[in-house]
Amino acid sequence: MSDAPRLSRRGLFRTVGGTAVLSGCTREGGGLRRPAHPEVAGPDPTEVQLVLDGRRVRARVPIVRTLATCLTEDLGATAPKVACDRGACGACMVRVDGRALPSCSLLAVDVDGRCVDTAAHPEPPPLLAALRKAFVEHDAAQCGYCTSGMIVAAWDLLEHANARADLTEDEVRRKMAGNLCRCGTHRAVVRAVLAVARGEVTAS
Amino acid sequence: MKKPPATIDGLPAWGPSFRPTVVGRPTDRIDGPAKVAGRAVYTTHVRPPGLLYGAIVRAKVAAGIVEGIDLSPATKMAGVRAAIPLAEPGSRIRFAGQDLAAVAATTPEIARAAAAAVEVRIAPAPFVVDLDAALADGAPRVHEANVAERRTEGDDPTEAAAKGTVVGNVRPLPAFVTGDVERALDRADVVFDATYETPVVTHCALEPHALTVAWDGDDAMTVWASTQSIFSVRDEMAEVFGLAPAKVTVICEHLGGGFGAKFGASAPGSRMGYAAGALAREAKAPVRLVLDRREEQEVTGHRPSSRQRVRLGATRDGSLVAIDVLAHGSAGIGTGAGVGRNAAHIYTRCPNRRVRAHDVFTHAGPGTAMRAPGHPQGAFALELALDELAAHLGKDPLDLRIAHDPHPVRRKEYEIGRERFSWDARRAAAKAAREEGARIRTGAGVAASIWGDFGRARVARVTVTVARDGSVAVRNGVQDIGGGIATVLAQVVAEVLHRDVADVTVAYGRSTLGRSVGSGGSQTTSSVAPAARVAAEKAKQALFEAVAEAVGVPAAAVAFDGPSIRAGNRVLSFAEACAFLDDDGIEVTGSRGPTASDLPFPFPGGGRAQIGGVQFAAVEVDTWTGEVRCTRITAVHDCGRVMNPKTTESQVAGGIMMGLGYALTEIRHMDPTTGRVLNADLERYKLPGFGELPEIDVHFVPVDTPANATGSVGIGEPATIPTAAAVACAVFDALGVAVRRLPITPDAVLAALSREEEAP
Numbered sequence: 001m002s003d004a005p006r007l008s009r010r011g012l013f014r015t016v017g018g019t020a021v022l023s024g025c026t027r028e029g030g031g032l033r034r035p036a037h038p039e040v041a042g043p044d045p046t047e048v049q050l051v052l053d054g055r056r057v058r059a060r061v062p063i064v065r066t067l068a069t070c071l072t073e074d075l076g077a078t079a080p081k082v083a084c085d086r087g088a089c090g091a092c093m094v095r096v097d098g099r100a101l102p103s104c105s106l107l108a109v110d111v112d113g114r115c116v117d118t119a120a121h122p123e124p125p126p127l128l129a130a131l132r133k134a135f136v137e138h139d140a141a142q143c144g145y146c147t148s149g150m151i152v153a154a155w156d157l158l159e160h161a162n163a164r165a166d167l168t169e170d171e172v173r174r175k176m177a178g179n180l181c182r183c184g185t186h187r188a189v190v191r192a193v194l195a196v197a198r199g200e201v202t203a204s
Numbered sequence: 205m206k207k208p209p210a211t212i213d214g215l216p217a218w219g220p221s222f223r224p225t226v227v228g229r230p231t232d233r234i235d236g237p238a239k240v241a242g243r244a245v246y247t248t249h250v251r252p253p254g255l256l257y258g259a260i261v262r263a264k265v266a267a268g269i270v271e272g273i274d275l276s277p278a279t280k281m282a283g284v285r286a287a288i289p290l291a292e293p294g295s296r297i298r299f300a301g302q303d304l305a306a307v308a309a310t311t312p313e314i315a316r317a318a319a320a321a322v323e324v325r326i327a328p329a330p331f332v333v334d335l336d337a338a339l340a341d342g343a344p345r346v347h348e349a350n351v352a353e354r355r356t357e358g359d360d361p362t363e364a365a366a367k368g369t370v371v372g373n374v375r376p377l378p379a380f381v382t383g384d385v386e387r388a389l390d391r392a393d394v395v396f397d398a399t400y401e402t403p404v405v406t407h408c409a410l411e412p413h414a415l416t417v418a419w420d421g422d423d424a425m426t427v428w429a430s431t432q433s434i435f436s437v438r439d440e441m442a443e444v445f446g447l448a449p450a451k452v453t454v455i456c457e458h459l460g461g462g463f464g465a466k467f468g469a470s471a472p473g474s475r476m477g478y479a480a481g482a483l484a485r486e487a488k489a490p491v492r493l494v495l496d497r498r499e500e501q502e503v504t505g506h507r508p509s510s511r512q513r514v515r516l517g518a519t520r521d522g523s524l525v526a527i528d529v530l531a532h533g534s535a536g537i538g539t540g541a542g543v544g545r546n547a548a549h550i551y552t553r554c555p556n557r558r559v560r561a562h563d564v565f566t567h568a569g570p571g572t573a574m575r576a577p578g579h580p581q582g583a584f585a586l587e588l589a590l591d592e593l594a595a596h597l598g599k600d601p602l603d604l605r606i607a608h609d610p611h612p613v614r615r616k617e618y619e620i621g622r623e624r625f626s627w628d629a630r631r632a633a634a635k636a637a638r639e640e641g642a643r644i645r646t647g648a649g650v651a652a653s654i655w656g657d658f659g660r661a662r663v664a665r666v667t668v669t670v671a672r673d674g675s676v677a678v679r680n681g682v683q684d685i686g687g688g689i690a691t692v693l694a695q696v697v698a699e700v701l702h703r704d705v706a707d708v709t710v711a712y713g714r715s716t717l718g719r720s721v722g723s724g725g726s727q728t729t730s731s732v733a734p735a736a737r738v739a740a741e742k743a744k745q746a747l748f749e750a751v752a753e754a755v756g757v758p759a760a761a762v763a764f765d766g767p768s769i770r771a772g773n774r775v776l777s778f779a780e781a782c783a784f785l786d787d788d789g790i791e792v793t794g795s796r797g798p799t800a801s802d803l804p805f806p807f808p809g810g811g812r813a814q815i816g817g818v819q820f821a822a823v824e825v826d827t828w829t830g831e832v833r834c835t836r837i838t839a840v841h842d843c844g845r846v847m848n849p850k851t852t853e854s855q856v857a858g859g860i861m862m863g864l865g866y867a868l869t870e871i872r873h874m875d876p877t878t879g880r881v882l883n884a885d886l887e888r889y890k891l892p893g894f895g896e897l898p899e900i901d902v903h904f905v906p907v908d909t910p911a912n913a914t915g916s917v918g919i920g921e922p923a924t925i926p927t928a929a930a931v932a933c934a935v936f937d938a939l940g941v942a943v944r945r946l947p948i949t950p951d952a953v954l955a956a957l958s959r960e961e962e963a964p
Contacts, residue, residue: 062313069312078249079242081460083410084497084886091410120242136236139854143686144239145410145460151240173894180886182408182461183686184858186897 048112052077053121061108068092070108071116079118079148083180090179093149094118100156119148119155127196128155129203134192137201142183153179154193167197212800212913213738218845219915220908226699227914230850233691234710235458235684244458247414247430248494255416256285257312258483258493259319260474261305262503263297266567266879267331267344270295270324273305278318283310286487287318290479297326298346298537299473299569300880301502306479308491331567333874335511335534338373338566346373346537346565353539356467357433357722358573366539366563374532375539375563380548383556385515388526392517396593399513400585401945403871404534406506407574408891411460412497413471413504417441417480418490424451425481428492429469432462433722434683437477438715440469444478454715456683459723463862464573465505467722471495472538473503473569501884505572506872508535508563510543512585517556522599524554524608529586531561538570539563544579544925545654547586549814551608567879573724575859576655576921580866580928584946587651587929591936601933602627602650614652614816617840617905621650624901625820625838634937645825646835649933651926653817653841657918658911659730661798665718666732668697668739670747670790674779676703678739679711682720682732687920688851689728693736695847696914700740701747702764703778718793726918731796733847734912738794746790747781754784799911815907817841817922819860821930822898825938827957830950834864834931836899844909844917856902856923863927865892868947 049058052075059074071077071094080103083091087105094103095117103116121128131151134140141147157175161167172193173186181189195201210217218224238244261273275287290303305322309315330344337343350370368376389395409430416428424447429437434454442449459466469477476493484491495504510533517526527548533541542561551557559582594601606618621627630648637645666680678697684690694708701708711717721731748762748769755762757772764770769781782789822836837860846852869890873882883889909915928946935953936942941960943952 062311064313065311072249073251073312076251077242078245081246081248081410083412086497086885086887088885088887089410118242119240124241132237132240135240136232139233139236139850141233141236141239141686142688142851142854142858143409143411143459143461144235144244145246147239148242151242173897177894180410180891180893182410182463182862182891183854184861184892185854186861186894187857187900188854190894190897 046109048108050111051115053118054123063107063109065108066104067106067108067111068103071103077118077120079120081145081148083145090153091146091149093152093179095152095156100152119151126203127158130196130201131155131192134195134201138188138192138195140185140188140192142185146179146181150176150179150181150189157193158197161197164197165199167194169194209800209910212910213734213797215737215741215913217910218913219910224699226695226705227847228845228849231691231695231705231848233688233851234694234705235690246411246458246460247416247428247456248411250416250428250492252416252418252490254489256308256310256487256489256491257315258306258308258480258491259315260303260476260479260493261319261322261324262499263300263302263304263326265297265326265328266300266333267329268297268326269329270297270304270326272325274323275305277321277323278307281314281318281321283314284318285309285489286483288479288482288486290475299567301473301499301569303474303479306483308483308487331879333566333568333879334876335509335532335564335566338534338564339532343373346567351375351539354472354570356573356724357436358464358467358577358724359540360577360725373565375565377542377561377563379558379560381558385526385528385556385558388556389515389517389528392525393520394518394596396516396589396596398589398592398944399511400588402510402581402584403946404506404509405866405870406501406872406889407463407465407504408500408886408889409461409463409465412495412500413466413476414492414494415469415476415480416490416492417484419484423447426453426455427469428455430459430466431456431683432459432466432685432724433468434681434713434715435719436467436722437469441477441481444469445481452715455713457713459683459685462685462723463575464577464724467724471503472505472572474499497886498884501872501881501889503569505570505574507574508533508541508571510541510581512543514585514589516589516593518593518597522597522604522607524551526556527551527554527586529559529582532564533561533581534564534566534568535571536566536568538572540571540573540577542578543582543585544576546579546583546652550652550654551605553608553610568874575862576925579921579925580863583651583925583929584932587926588932588936588942588944591649591933592942600631605650605652609652611816613842613905613907614818617816617818617842620903620905621818621820621838621840624903627820630822631937638938638940643827645827645938647823647825647934647936647938648820649930649937650818650820651929651933653819653922653925654814655726655922655925656814657725657727658799659727659734659796660721662795664720664732664735665793665795666693666735666739667718667791667793668743670743670782670785672782672785672787672789674782675709676701676707677709677711678736679717680720680732681715681717682712682728683723684712685723687723687728687855688848689732691851692729692733692847696733696736697740700737700744702767726921729847729916729918730912733914733916734796735794737913738796739792742792742794743790746792750784751776751781796912815842815917815922817926819926819930821927821934823931823934823938825935825953827939830953832868832935832948832953834868834896834898836901837927838901839923840903840905841919841922842905842907843919844907844911845915846904846906847914847916849904852904852919853902855919857900859920859923860900860927861892861897863924864896864931866946867928867931868892868896871947
């Protein structure tokens, strides 16, 4: 686990200063918690607070708004892309408390109080930084629209791999199968992910 | 063939003796860092102040007459700022998904709700979405009159316009005829006759069609567009709204894929350019329109279907005497169901060849150019038919191809592939497994590519600047679809001015940066790179003249010496040389002239040059489950001088992946009872993914083409032409029975195997 503080909605803004930047949140405990809203949300817009790429942010959102829409339209995030809008392509993937999830298929209000990391993290943890480098070196982005999601999926895969250096091409292919690409970067993506797994490309 | 010219556009050709130091080296794409860091801003993410969100109301029936459209339930909703009709009472509906109205609202959620609230009355009418039904006597007619072709820069530039008259739902395309096919078939020792089918597949760029329009007063606008052709968007918006083109600024900083479906301001089946502009005018605020995946699948174009009857005539000893293709295909309400050039223009040692193709109209969204229009369809049918004939004659299908293909480069490519792919060993292994009746079979197949476009003359205007501080920049309004043209611009300028790629700043993706071409027809590089060379050479000349004057030597005494500049007996760094420039520095613009040569090989009977390319496919087929896995593709291609091997290889690998989807997984299903697309999403429309990824071996054959000042030729389309055909041939090799319909799904394999068992 990283040194990221344990977050709860109530504790969030005590532990994270307005300008503090966290280097990639990791998962707390065993996955998503229920939202901490004490009251019933809606029908009016409601406020959500997130740690987005290490920065504390807030937005007033309609309760039906997806996390993807909240990130791109309310918060100006440029990394998540909505391509299928139903969790089938992976282009909108972000990490929520350290787990890669399709942001098009989560409601913003359900992610209130959590850590959301995108491929655009301004202070990338070493794995993310290495993946970016490897994706460029192996030319794993053509049009680039799937790339942010690919990188988030690969980040997740590498961080949770038991024996990272022993990852096989087959495992990478299987675990990246939820991310679609129409330009056909698959071969380059596999090479890039394996290069990071094996330490051939590192952050520094 | 003409003699190759020594100079092109007034410059010495980059011929065989040219030793580049930047061009031709594997180079990281310059937009890579922004893309991998999620910083690259696409049209879908542009947010001008006051942005409103648009949505389009679409027909849910495939045919009918609009009786009424009531916008008031939408306009009464809080947050709705504009609503416009896109059809009127009496308008005819020809496909499900057709434009009816559009709304703009303060949030995307309100816009969708408002679109759903618009009340539409349509008197439904009978429709046909199936090729057979459309061809039947008494079928509902899709069009009442002749149909104008919608042509884009993505279309095959050599394809002639159709002049035939629509009869029923059929519209004949121009036929290709050489020799006398009927007579040759009559006299042939062996006649092979079979029918092949290909499905409708869709472009599926991950970035949907998207457009944001912001008016600037009444006579100017800024348009952010997800487009393959910034200038076709500019010209279309100018025409639609009666503006001077210079008053329309179009921006496409990054483009999330296109594959042929993103030309012009509107999608092929939706007037989204007009809708966004009209909504923005009414609301007096910028409006963004982004289509959803159902809209992408229903209205933004597709590769037309085909049914091709192929007849081949041959002598007993294996000489082809006739190739005849009769094709019917549907591009929905649109045109362009041709089958490309494989049958007509590759195996030209066969003296009698005829290709006839017909558009069959159905009540579905319009087809449009999709990566090598017509060619993947035609390649599949013709190449698989050749293999079936070869088996009949007891000939090796690779030998049969080489025997009938005079193209010097492609012949070399076949031989290179034979070695790299271990063709003979794989064919022998397949034969052994087949004869043994093994459950898991392997197979090997090969197919050819043909494409021919060496770029457009005098369209791209590239500007190079050199400042007094030594900084170098290049600009052009081209969009980078992902092929890497921005990087090639930097490479060409760096080459001429003896700089590193990192020393050259590139500005692109905006109509104010100088006219450019659309990214279609594999002509971006060959149109833009030579113009960049012309501009860079002018800049070099201007710099040398400034140095000569300052140092007091004749201009001819100034030359590059590595990264330095030698003037007489003085050696200056590039920065020192640039210090002689005046405050305005150098700013020069270049464009390229007409294609200078038809080398390496012209179309028979035509003046256009063509390039080759061959792909070999290895498959494993489980004869119990019918599952096909492509294990290896060996791709041997030529595209003149390879400007950037890194991005070029990526493009070929990408074409192969798209071809694998065409071969194995992709088909758009229409519901014959509702007339709608059944799999208008990305979980039931199956794109090829990591699971389909084979070993991919890409090899380029460098060809010295003095066609333009850089010798560069595009590769995007040829890379996907032969893949599905080669896979189908490999499956035939594995099974001994051909699957004559794409995609080659497990049920199709099992059906083919059971047909074989039933055969006498």
